[in-house]
Amino acid sequence: MSEAQPASDQRLFFLLQRAAHRLRTVADRRCLAAAGVTTAQLGALFAVRDQPGITQRELAHALGLRESGVTALVVRLAKADLVARRPHPREHRAVVLELTDGGAAALRAAQPEIERFNGELRGLLGDQGFTRTAAALHALAHWES
Template sequence: MSDSDDQRLYFLLQRAAHRLRTTADRRMLAAAGITTAQLGALFAVRDEPGLTQQRLARALGLRESAVTGLVGRLTGAGLLARRAHPQEHRAVVLELTDPGEAALRAAQPEIDRFNAELRELLGDDGFTGAARFLRRLAHWES
């Protein structure tokens, strides 16, 4: 790897992330009427029953203020519901609604197609290696 590659890695990661996000958003909107950020929130709520907004923010790596808006849009669309937390009087628990479940089901075939295209582009070893590399970067403490 040359010095110029070292200097451009961050730029290339940003450019690739932008390309992936805009392509995936376009395809998820067409397939299920939701963005990838909304999709991530719906999956997190489905996968962790009793999830609070604070824990959702941590799971998504977002500030709580950003998650407040995201949850507001999802509840406004009827994809999530809020209910009182059973122990913490100021907290709310997020629940996936039937339309939220339907959105996840509608998105799944496009998620599968998207991942298959990435696997074809990168090859099986490249796909697995990229996933491992990005997971390490996502949890890197500098």
């Protein structure tokens, strides 16, 4: 079911959006089946794991999302017992997020699927192409125009 694109196709923004949508759809399906979480939820879980005591504001910044979007995401994660919200030790209106045992289990369950997905992308792009694409996408994700 592949659609061939002409080599001269220069609609990079369109192609990036289309590729992102396709990748997210496939990855969400696989991660939901493997671990019961979406890629957006996995991103939040990784950030909470890697930055213990992260606030919702810091999580929004880490994920490149608005705080309002992160609030709904954190509510879903807390209801699923994947993260716990605790009062911030110094800021009375803020909360800090901690990974629960359930969140850690979801990350472990998703890891084989993440590795399989990355392996398929490496097969498609080659090792060097994978590394270069990852670096280019990182630069684009942090681009300030």
